[in-house]
Amino acid sequence: MDIAIFGTGIVGRTLAEKLVAQHHNVTIGTRSPEETLARLDADSMGNGPFCDWHVQHTNVSLATFAEAAAVSEAIVLATNGGGAVASLEAAGAENLGTKILLDLTNPLDFSQGMPPTLSVVNTDSLGEMLQRAFPLVRVVKTLNTVSTQVMVHPEAVAGGRHNVFLSGNDSDAKKSVGQYLQSWFGWTSESIIDLGDITTARGTEMYFAFWVRTFLASGNPLFNISIVR
Ligand SMILES: NC(=O)c1ccc[n+]([C@@H]2O[C@H](COP(=O)([O-])OP(=O)(O)OC[C@H]3O[C@@H](n4cnc5c(N)ncnc54)[C@H](OP(=O)(O)O)[C@@H]3O)[C@@H](O)[C@H]2O)c1
Numbered sequence: 001m002d003i004a005i006f007g008t009g010i011v012g013r014t015l016a017e018k019l020v021a022q023h024h025n026v027t028i029g030t031r032s033p034e035e036t037l038a039r040l041d042a043d044s045m046g047n048g049p050f051c052d053w054h055v056q057h058t059n060v061s062l063a064t065f066a067e068a069a070a071v072s073e074a075i076v077l078a079t080n081g082g083g084a085v086a087s088l089e090a091a092g093a094e095n096l097g098t099k100i101l102l103d104l105t106n107p108l109d110f111s112q113g114m115p116p117t118l119s120v121v122n123t124d125s126l127g128e129m130l131q132r133a134f135p136l137v138r139v140v141k142t143l144n145t146v147s148t149q150v151m152v153h154p155e156a157v158a159g160g161r162h163n164v165f166l167s168g169n170d171s172d173a174k175k176s177v178g179q180y181l182q183s184w185f186g187w188t189s190e191s192i193i194d195l196g197d198i199t200t201a202r203g204t205e206m207y208f209a210f211w212v213r214t215f216l217a218s219g220n221p222l223f224n225i226s227i228v229r
Contacts (some may be wrong), residue, residue: 014152017152025061043219052061065090068091075101077101082181098137101140120205127141145208150223
């Protein structure tokens with residue numbers, strides 16, 4: 001499958017590695033491939049420059065957001081929250097069409113330091129903002145409640161017996177994303193909970209406030225929640 005991943009950070013890189021290992025064609029989208037490859041500094045989380053990663057992963061293409069969207073069947077959105085809408089604007093509605101967009105973003109605001117606050121809460125969400133800006137794109141919010149290691153290795157936590165969520169307006173798109181989570185990343189069908197329409201992204205995005213405090217208390221991002229009844 002031809003898959004675009006918007007985002008050159010640790011999430012984009014981790015997912016790309018997992019997907020090319022399964023022989024998918026992966027194009028990572030960025031604002032400027034030249035500038036991204038020319039950067040030599042680590043990011044604020046200590047991840048090395050993209051160019052160092054890319055020389056080890058030459059089977060992953062790097063392109064502008066528009067070029068990546070144009071050649072893909074589905075798009076994974078893994079930019080920072082502040083750049084999410086802008087990345088889709090740069091991709092262009094004509095290249096996005098009615099494609100499925102797996103929205104992994106959280107609307108994090110680091111302007112007041114750590115832990116970050118959320119730039120949109122309660123009565124709106126980043127997922128809804130994306131869906132409003134691009135009504136034809138089939139936005140499905142998912143995987144934003146787990147660290148990138150857990151996204152692609154759910155079995156690393158409690159043998160995979162924990163949950164991941166889907167929020168989106170298009171039932172068929174959510175079914176497809178549920179299948180992607182299973183075949184691409186190894187989630188089980190029992191672990192996937194469809195929360196409802198895209199407004200339910202408010203819940204999973206605001207969960208970040210709890211996620212980050214749990215992480216800061218333990219220093220370990222390998223955890224998740226399990227819904228038990
Ligand atoms: N890290 C995790 O474990 C984790 C877990 C769950 C969810 N998330 C979410 O996943 C997303 C990606 O996280 P990350 O840590 O991998 O990367 P990140 O550092 O949050 O984002 C890097 C990406 O954002 C793009 N970007 C920044 N400003 C932009 C702008 N104004 N317009 C367009 N694009 C812009 C960058 O583009 P360039 O390539 O052009 O520089 C880069 O590709 C975030 O929304 C995060 O909240 C992360």
